Amino acid sequence: MITVAICGCGNRGLFAYASLSKIVPDRMKIVAGADIRPERLVMLREMYGVSEDMCFDSDEELLSQPKLADAMIISTQDRQHVGEAVRALELGYDLICEKPISPELSECLRLQDKVHETGRHVVIGHVLRYTPFYSTVKEIVERGEIGKVRTIDATENVGYYHFAHSFVRGNWRREDETSPMILAKCCHDMDYLRWIADSPCVSVASHGALSWFRPEYAPKGAGTRCSLDCPEEVRARCPFDAEKIYLTGKYGFDRRGDAWPQNVVASEPTREKLEKALREGPYGRCVYHCDNDVFDHQTVLMNFENGITATFTTSAFSDEIYRTIKITGTEGELYGHMEKDLVVVKRFGEEEKTYDLSSKKGEFKGHGGGDAGLANAFVKLLEEGGEGLTSVDASVESHAMALAAHESALNGGAAVKLSDFIEKNR
Numbered sequence: 001m002i003t004v005a006i007c008g009c010g011n012r013g014l015f016a017y018a019s020l021s022k023i024v025p026d027r028m029k030i031v032a033g034a035d036i037r038p039e040r041l042v043m044l045r046e047m048y049g050v051s052e053d054m055c056f057d058s059d060e061e062l063l064s065q066p067k068l069a070d071a072m073i074i075s076t077q078d079r080q081h082v083g084e085a086v087r088a089l090e091l092g093y094d095l096i097c098e099k100p101i102s103p104e105l106s107e108c109l110r111l112q113d114k115v116h117e118t119g120r121h122v123v124i125g126h127v128l129r130y131t132p133f134y135s136t137v138k139e140i141v142e143r144g145e146i147g148k149v150r151t152i153d154a155t156e157n158v159g160y161y162h163f164a165h166s167f168v169r170g171n172w173r174r175e176d177e178t179s180p181m182i183l184a185k186c187c188h189d190m191d192y193l194r195w196i197a198d199s200p201c202v203s204v205a206s207h208g209a210l211s212w213f214r215p216e217y218a219p220k221g222a223g224t225r226c227s228l229d230c231p232e233e234v235r236a237r238c239p240f241d242a243e244k245i246y247l248t249g250k251y252g253f254d255r256r257g258d259a260w261p262q263n264v265v266a267s268e269p270t271r272e273k274l275e276k277a278l279r280e281g282p283y284g285r286c287v288y289h290c291d292n293d294v295f296d297h298q299t300v301l302m303n304f305e306n307g308i309t310a311t312f313t314t315s316a317f318s319d320e321i322y323r324t325i326k327i328t329g330t331e332g333e334l335y336g337h338m339e340k341d342l343v344v345v346k347r348f349g350e351e352e353k354t355y356d357l358s359s360k361k362g363e364f365k366g367h368g369g370g371d372a373g374l375a376n377a378f379v380k381l382l383e384e385g386g387e388g389l390t391s392v393d394a395s396v397e398s399h400a401m402a403l404a405a406h407e408s409a410l411n412g413g414a415a416v417k418l419s420d421f422i423e424k425n426r
């Protein structure tokens with residue numbers, strides 16, 4: 001039985017990896033946790049049966065106790081992870097640490113050094129590698145089904161409502177509070193691109209911008225809060241209207257109940273709680289009148305040491321949330337659509353072969369099955385030993401790629417050599 005403490009009982013802390021303990025209660029048990037919001041500690045007790053004396057009102061309180069569990073999940077906000085993780089390693093915990101490790105490459109390198117020094121197991125939350133979708137793509141490439149890989153072309157379509165929720169109104173809207181979008185959202189993509197290319201990335205170049213969610217693009221007559229001062233005729237045409245997103249629309253409360261993103265807007269949301277939050281809180285703001293600064297679209301060009309070239313595009317502007325990948329090889333090509341659970345392989349001159357992965361996600365749907373997959377792999381790692389798939393060493397490379405892409409975009413697209421970039425930040 002692996003016992004676990006949760007540092008930061010927010011959306012990820014309570015609902016992602018910890019939920020595995022309900023599926024395999026004989027292998028994983030949540031025994032302690034910390035959050036600065038008292039209502040989250042109440043939820044921790046109710047969801048996982050954690051006793052009151054094992055609930056702490058801050059990361060500092062939790063980390064000033066002697067070691068309380070075998071492992072810790074670090075799931076506070078982006079800039080808090082490294083300080084907590086370093087302290088937890090000193091106390092002897094093995095860790096699941098949420099991505100991004102940190103928006104500062106120097107801090108990522110600090111954690112890497114500490115992991116090497118302590119020799120503890122640390123898995124970073126790159127959940128996509130644990131999905132049936134990306135692991136199937138990786139296996140097909142490794143089997144040589146399409147020959148030797150030459151190019152990879154990947155997309156991450158964030159979804160207009162997800163982008164408005166997280167990157168305009170919500171937690172990841174500002175670089176100085178969390179991370180640049182290419183790191184916050186796409187270090188996963190940098191990670192699986194490096195993994196599939198199976199070679200270090202030599203250089204990156206990138207263009208991107210915050211091009212739309214700014215006051216100058218607000219519809220004529222728009223207010224500053226959707227449900228308070230924005231005229232009906234403006235709201236009727238606005239896809240980003242907060243009431244549509246959180247209450248009446250395809251993913252809103254009336255159709256999907258208290259699921260994400262409603263459960264971020266209010267803890268244990270009801271319609272009344274949500275209406276109040278939209279009148280008073282950050283999620284009711286007009287998307288053209290927020291204090292956001294992160295990019296809303298970006299393209300990255302990558303060159304790997306083994307000669308593979310790759311492009312990656314992320315955009316706020318899609319109806320659905322989905323990722324795609326196209327790989328060309330010397331003997332065939334591969335196309336994949338993650339949310340459709342579909343991979344198609346076409347060897348040159350042969351019939352195409354379709355892999356339908358929809359039955360493989362298991363009980364959990366979070367991140368295409370990746371949340372549960374990562375937690376399960378972590379527990380297995382602690383039970384049996386060995387190497388974690390998403391180690392700090394692998395993760396630091398993906399962080400360097402994302403941060404170098406951001407630097408390139410800020411400098412008009414000039415290519416950034418990864419080895420120089422890492423040395424400069426050491």
Ligand SMILES: NC(=O)c1ccc[n+]([C@@H]2O[C@H](COP(=O)([O-])OP(=O)(O)OC[C@H]3O[C@@H](n4cnc5c(N)ncnc54)[C@H](O)[C@@H]3O)[C@@H](O)[C@H]2O)c1
Pocket residue numbers: 007008009010011012013034035036037040057058059060075076077078098099100125126127171184367
């Ligand atoms: N792996 C993934 O796919 C994935 C997906 C989404 C988010 N994330 C990452 O997970 C992390 C958490 O994201 P989230 O959506 O759960 O955010 P969240 O804001 O819901 O959770 C963070 C929690 O930390 C708590 N907290 C803040 N300061 C604290 C302190 N000093 N001590 C204890 N608790 C404190 C907050 O009250 C909150 O409950 C972020 O770094 C985010 O980038 C990863």
